[in-house]
Amino acid sequence: MNLASPRQLAPSILAADFSCLGNQVSEAEKAGATRIHIDVMDGHFVPNISMGEPIIRATSKITQLPLEVHLMITNPDFFMEEFAQAGASSFIVHYEGNNNLHRTVQKAKQIGKKIGVAINPATPACVLEEILPELDLVLVMTVNPGFGSQHFLQLTLKKIGLIEKMIALNNPECELEVDGGIDASTISLAEKAGATVFVAGTSIFKSPLGIAAAMKQLSSSQNF
Ligand code: DX5
Ligand code: ZN
Numbered sequence: 001m002n003l004a005s006p007r008q009l010a011p012s013i014l015a016a017d018f019s020c021l022g023n024q025v026s027e028a029e030k031a032g033a034t035r036i037h038i039d040v041m042d043g044h045f046v047p048n049i050s051m052g053e054p055i056i057r058a059t060s061k062i063t064q065l066p067l068e069v070h071l072m073i074t075n076p077d078f079f080m081e082e083f084a085q086a087g088a089s090s091f092i093v094h095y096e097g098n099n100n101l102h103r104t105v106q107k108a109k110q111i112g113k114k115i116g117v118a119i120n121p122a123t124p125a126c127v128l129e130e131i132l133p134e135l136d137l138v139l140v141m142t143v144n145p146g147f148g149s150q151h152f153l154q155l156t157l158k159k160i161g162l163i164e165k166m167i168a169l170n171n172p173e174c175e176l177e178v179d180g181g182i183d184a185s186t187i188s189l190a191e192k193a194g195a196t197v198f199v200a201g202t203s204i205f206k207s208p209l210g211i212a213a214a215m216k217q218l219s220s221s222q223n224f
Contacts, residue, residue, distance in 0.1 A: 007187065007219050008197040010068060010177065011211075012037040013059065014050060014148045015201030021055075022062045024205060031212040032219065035066045035089070037179070037199045042073040045097060046146030052079075053086045060087025068092065070118065070179070070199075072145050077104050081111055090114035092139050092177075095127050105134050116177070120144060121153050125162040132170050137197070138163055142190065143180030149202045152181030157193045164194025184221040 011028040013021065013036060025036060036059060041050040050072075059067055066089035073079065076093045083091070091108050095117055098104055108115035116137030119127065121144060128138060140160050143150035160178065167174045177197035178190045187198055200218060207214030 005196065007191065008034045009204070009215055009218055010035045010037040010197055010199045011204045011215070012039060012148065012179070012199050012201035013055075013205070014039045015205040017205065021058065024211065025059060025062045027211040028204065028215065029063050029065055031215040033065060033215070034197075035068045036063060037201075038067055038069045038088075039201075040069060040071050040073055040079075040083075041146060044074045045094070046072045048146045053082055056083055056088055057086040066090060068116075070139070077107050080108055080113070084111050084113055088113065090116065090136065092116040092118050092137065094118045094120070094145075095123060096120055101131060102134070105131060109134075116175070118145070118179070119159075121156050125159050125166065128163065128166065129170075132166060132174065135171065135174050137175040137177055138167065139177045139179055139199075140195070141180055142178045142182065142186075145180070149206075150181055152183075152186040152189075154189070157189060160190060160193035160195055182218075184217050185223050187218055187221060188223040 011033050016024040041048045043049040068090050069088040070092045093104050105115050114136040118139035120141050142152050142156045175197050176195050178195040179199035182198050182200040183203035204214050
């Protein structure tokens with residue numbers, strides 16, 4: 001845990017107003033976002049359908065920020081090249097349901113993209129042990145994937161701490177990101193546990209404060 005580093009915010013456009021997506025992403029960029037998080041869902045891996053190639057392509061025209069594409073889909077290998085051509089900078093794939101995770105990780109690297117692995121709330125940290133040295137990022141899901149606006153699951157905090165230690169020992173350059181239910185009260189809990197990158201959808205794009213003020217609050221809030 002490094003409390004001296006600024007919090008890296010990754011706004012998730014799942015919660016954005018798609019009738020003015022360009023403005024919303026630009027506002028988040030001006031307010032200090034370090035990447036844009038794009039949630040791709042297929043209705044099989046998770047019980048929801050969200051967005052795909054056209055939104056990745058459109059978002060890449062709006063912003064200079066890296067586009068982090070979170071693949072909540074059954075066959076991530078089938079889509080990585082298409083999404084890379086559309087402007088994806090990095091991919092996050094799930095441990096769950098992937099019989100050949102190492103192959104998926106290698107595929108992302110072969111096409112020159114950064115790669116992260118996500119684990120769901122009920123999945124233990126130990127499944128990352130062998131693959132961790134290969135990764136640019138670990139994503140701890142702090143809700144069950146599939147929907148925005150869910151409550152942060154505190155049971156994930158211990159696991160975040162365990163993974164922080166695994167990263168320090170085995171791959172210190174690897175980022176530790178959290179996704180789901182991150183708001184002004186939960187962000188400091190996740191940070192104290194060891195996370196350094198914070199995906200936030202609802203608390204940014206649906207905040208009554210507006211995008212810039214919501215991001216400012218997320219950047220500085222403490223929960224003692
Ligand atoms: C959930 C997605 C998240 C989602 C987070 O399956 O992976 O990225 O957008 O949304 P909030 O911040 O509303 O919990
Ligand atoms: Zn996500």
